[in-house]
Amino acid sequence: MTPTPTPTPNAVPTQAEREAFEARLRAEGYDEILTKTLAPNAVIPDHTHPFDVLALVLEGEATIDCGQGPRTYRPGDLLEVERDVVHSEHYGPNGYTFIVGRRHAPR
Numbered sequence: 001m002t003p004t005p006t007p008t009p010n011a012v013p014t015q016a017e018r019e020a021f022e023a024r025l026r027a028e029g030y031d032e033i034l035t036k037t038l039a040p041n042a043v044i045p046d047h048t049h050p051f052d053v054l055a056l057v058l059e060g061e062a063t064i065d066c067g068q069g070p071r072t073y074r075p076g077d078l079l080e081v082e083r084d085v086v087h088s089e090h091y092g093p094n095g096y097t098f099i100v101g102r103r104h105a106p107r
Helices: 013-027
Strands: 032-038 043-047 052-065 071-074 078-081 085-101
Touching: 013 052, 032 043, 032 052, 043 071
Parallel strands: none
Antiparallel strands: 032 085, 043 085, 052 071, 052 078, 052 085
16 A cells, blocks of 8 residues: 655645645545635735635745734645634735635534
């Protein structure tokens, strides 16, 4: 059995790591999987989502604050935000590209 690739923090994920991440999302019940790119320097003030989020950063960076201080995520990092958690988002000067899973049904 081949081990599942785990992304290396601060390294651009390989195709195998991306595929393994998407397989993980499906296995964990994430019913919506998207690849998104967001604009450089965009700021989204405090808000919530009616779904759980699990994302793998592909390019750029995002700083997320879930009320416990900001944390910056870069290529290879995994980002998780549970449904209904108030958070803000700030994207870096090169934007932010990521694979994101959204799980709408409660776990």
